[in-house]
Amino acid sequence: MIRVSGVKKAFGEKAVLHGIDAEFNSGQVNFIIGRSGSGKSVLTKCIVGLLEVDAGLIQYGDTDFSELDLKGREKVRRQIGMLFQGGALFDSMTVLENVMFPLRMFSDMTEEERLERAMECLRRVELEGAEDRFPAEVSGGMQKRVALARAIVGKPQYLFCDEPNSGLDPQTAIVIDNLIKDLTHEYGTTTVVISHDMNSVIEIGDSIHFLHEGEVAWHGDRMDILDSGVKSLDGFVYASDLMKDIRKQLRKK
Amino acid sequence: MEAIGVQSVGIVALLSVFMGAVIAIQTAHQVGGWVPAYTIGFTVRQTMILEFAPTIIPVILSGKVGSNIASQIGTMQVTEQIDALEVMGVRSISFLVLPKLLAALLIFPFLVVIAMVLGMGAGAFICDFAELSSFADYEYGLQVDFSPFDVTYALIKTCVFALIITSVSAYHGYYTSGGAREVGRSSTKAVVYSVVIVMVANLVITQLLLT
Numbered sequence: 001m002i003r004v005s006g007v008k009k010a011f012g013e014k015a016v017l018h019g020i021d022a023e024f025n026s027g028q029v030n031f032i033i034g035r036s037g038s039g040k041s042v043l044t045k046c047i048v049g050l051l052e053v054d055a056g057l058i059q060y061g062d063t064d065f066s067e068l069d070l071k072g073r074e075k076v077r078r079q080i081g082m083l084f085q086g087g088a089l090f091d092s093m094t095v096l097e098n099v100m101f102p103l104r105m106f107s108d109m110t111e112e113e114r115l116e117r118a119m120e121c122l123r124r125v126e127l128e129g130a131e132d133r134f135p136a137e138v139s140g141g142m143q144k145r146v147a148l149a150r151a152i153v154g155k156p157q158y159l160f161c162d163e164p165n166s167g168l169d170p171q172t173a174i175v176i177d178n179l180i181k182d183l184t185h186e187y188g189t190t191t192v193v194i195s196h197d198m199n200s201v202i203e204i205g206d207s208i209h210f211l212h213e214g215e216v217a218w219h220g221d222r223m224d225i226l227d228s229g230v231k232s233l234d235g236f237v238y239a240s241d242l243m244k245d246i247r248k249q250l251r252k253k
Numbered sequence: 254m255e256a257i258g259v260q261s262v263g264i265v266a267l268l269s270v271f272m273g274a275v276i277a278i279q280t281a282h283q284v285g286g287w288v289p290a291y292t293i294g295f296t297v298r299q300t301m302i303l304e305f306a307p308t309i310i311p312v313i314l315s316g317k318v319g320s321n322i323a324s325q326i327g328t329m330q331v332t333e334q335i336d337a338l339e340v341m342g343v344r345s346i347s348f349l350v351l352p353k354l355l356a357a358l359l360i361f362p363f364l365v366v367i368a369m370v371l372g373m374g375a376g377a378f379i380c381d382f383a384e385l386s387s388f389a390d391y392e393y394g395l396q397v398d399f400s401p402f403d404v405t406y407a408l409i410k411t412c413v414f415a416l417i418i419t420s421v422s423a424y425h426g427y428y429t430s431g432g433a434r435e436v437g438r439s440s441t442k443a444v445v446y447s448v449v450i451v452m453v454a455n456l457v458i459t460q461l462l463l464t
Contacts, residue, residue, distance in 0.1 A: 048340050070344075077342035088333040102341050160340075 001026050002047065002158065002190055007056035009042055016042045018214040019056065027188040029181055029204045031195060034211035035236060040194045043211065044160060047192070048080060049073050060158065078106050081151030083161040087143040089135040095122070095146050096131035102154045121149040125179060141172045148176065152183055159184065159191040165200055173197070177204050198243060201225065210236065257318050257353065257419075258360030264317065265310055265364045266371055269301070272309075273372030274379040276300050281385035290386040294394020297376035299403075306368035307407035308455050311361060311414035315447035319422035322353055323443035326426030327436040335427070350423040354416065361415035362408050369407070406462050413458060414451050421447045 002024040009017040016039045024030040032040045045051040047058055049065065058065045060076050068076065081102075089098050099118040103109055109117065122128055125145035135143055144164065151159060161180060165173040181204040184191040195201060201208060202222050210218040210225075212232040220228065225237060226247065238244050280296040326349055329335050338345040373395060380391045422443035429439040 045336075050336055050339060074342040074344075077340055080340055080342075082337065082340045084333045084337060086333055088337040090334055090337075091328075091332075105341065105343055 001061060002192070003057070003059040004043070004047060005057040005059075007043065007046055007058065008054045009039075009046055009051065010054055016214050017046070017053075020211075020214075020216055022209050022216055022219070024190050024192050025207060026190045027185060028206035029184050029191045029193060031193050031201050031205040031208040032211060033195060033201060033208060033236065036196075038211040039214045040211055041162065044162060044192065044194055048082060048160060049077065078154070079157040081154060081156035081159045083144070083147050083151045083159075083164055085163040085166060087135070087140075087147040089143055089146055089150070091135050094132050094134055095127065095138065098135070098146055099131075099149045099153050102150065107154065118149070118153055121153045122146075124152075125149045126175065141168045144168060144176065145172075148179065155187055157189060159189045161191070161193045161195075163194060163196070165195065165197045170199075173200070174203075180204060198237060198240075212236075257321075257356045258364065261314055261317060261360075261364060262367065264313065265368050268310070268313060269306070269368035269371040270375040272305055273297055273301060273375035276305075276372070277376035277379045277385060277391075278383065281380070281383075284386070290390040291394035291397060293380060293386050294373075294376065294391040295397055296394075297373055298395045298399070301369045301372035301376075302403050302407050305372060306365045307410040308414070308451070310365055310368045311411060311418060312448055312451055314361070314364070315418045315422070315451065316444050318357065319418045319443045319447045320440040322419060322422040323426035323429075324436055324440040326350075326423055327429035327439040330427060330429045331432055331436060346427065350420070350427070353423060354419045357415040357419040358412055361411050365407065365411045369404075406458075409462065410455065410458050413454055417450050417454060418447045421450060 004020055004022045004024075007017055007020040008015070020039075020043055022032075032043060034040050042051060046053045047065075053066055056066070060079075063072075063076060065073065065076055089095075090101065093101065096115075096118055099121055100114050103114040103117060107114065119128070119131070122131060125148055127142060127145050127149065130138055130142060130146075135146065138146070144167070148161075148164070151161075159180070164176050164180060168176065177200050180191060180193065183189060193200070193205075202225070205222045205225075208218075208220060208222060208225055209216050210228075210230070210233045218225075218228050218230045218233045225233070228234065228237075238247055276297050277293050280293045284290055284292055326335075329349070335345045335349070338348060377388065377391050380386045381388055425439040425443040425446065429435050
């Protein structure tokens with residue numbers, strides 16, 4: 001479980017996070033949703049330690065991450081897998097080398113075991129056969145899947161996914177969503193997904209935090225999100241005509 | 254090591270050969286009257302060992318290697334590859350910069366020695382080919398009043414410049430923020446700052462070691 005308490009972050013005079021409180025549970029797909037500029041990415045970067053918080057606590061289990069020194073943070077980070085929005089694959093390495101990278105850096109596995117584990121992850125993301133290609137030689141969707149394979153190769157306790165479906169076709173988006181859900185439930189991972197994609201939220205979201213102007217404006221599960229009564233959330237959820245139609249149908253029932 | 258050193262051998266060799274030959278011709282132009290013929294070999298040797306190989310070659314390498322390092326690390330920064338390393342628990346600076354620093358420290362002296370040898374060799378060739386002086390005079394000029402410390406001085410300078418070029422370039426690459434345009438800017442800044450710092454360091458080291 002990850003607990004965030006009273007987290008504040010400002011860039012110069014501009015406050016981005018105004019005291020965020022949130023809990024992200026193990027074995028659940030926890031969504032952070034919100035409009036662009038609401039502070040989702042900043043919050044995630046604070047949680048993984050890429051940005052220092054101005055105030056507040058971030059706890060991984062019982063460990064107070066924000067109080068740890070560099071060595072302590074590295075120890076926690078080795079239990080983290082992160083899927084970046086752009087993939088963030090190492091472009092000088094092949095697909096297979098990218099996926100094997102975390103194992104090469106930190107695991108005690110033999111090279112054969114690493115290879116086997118990396119291939120297993122590539123099979124899960126349906127990328128068997130692409131292992132010798134470089135990131136520049138595969139499509140954007142494939143890059144995302146490679147990045148997901150790299151994020152899960154070390155069986156992380158905590159998985160962060162930044163816009164996992166952005167730039168993907170609907171079919172691939174569903175594959176990625178299902179994979180995130182399956183891995184989370186299979187390994188009991190604490191998964192945090194940042195997304196704008198309401199399809200994903202409604203399909204796989206176990207717990208949802210809605211950020212609005214640097215604050216958690218709403219928290220609940222996917223069953224409640226369609227009828228939250230929070231104006232800013234309704235504006236976000238029902239931004240598309242499709243979602244408006246869904247609401248009409250739900251109200252008729 | 255390959256990107257920093259092996260891929261630079263060609264340009265280093267090319268420049269050294271032409272510079273050695275040109276210095277020989279220019280010196281030969283001054284020879285005659287009270288200037289003895291062996292001055293050609295002497296001047297080529299001193300120029301190549303004291304200044305051209307250890308200073309001009311690193312300056313040229315700062316354009317090739319420095320911009321390469323800055324743009325590579327800069328691209329990694331703007332495409333979140335460095336964030337990915339950090340989140341994995343990898344110390345990105347050590348992981349990305351240290352190998353480049355060590356590679357440069359190892360390979361720059363080799364390149365500089367290659368430049369010295371090729372420059373002096375090219376001088377000998379042009380003297381013979383263009384009948385500027387006899388080989389015996391040139392050879393005598395290469396040996397006359399030779400101080401082995403000059404080579405030590407050159408290699409010390411080279412190592413310092415290698416350190417400056419890689420660390421300045423890595424710094425500019427690492428602290429790139431934005432997109433492709435900023436990567437280009439960092440790359441340019443890396444070269445400009447490297448060259449300026451190398452020039453200042455050259456003066457300081459020369460003052461310290463040769464006076």
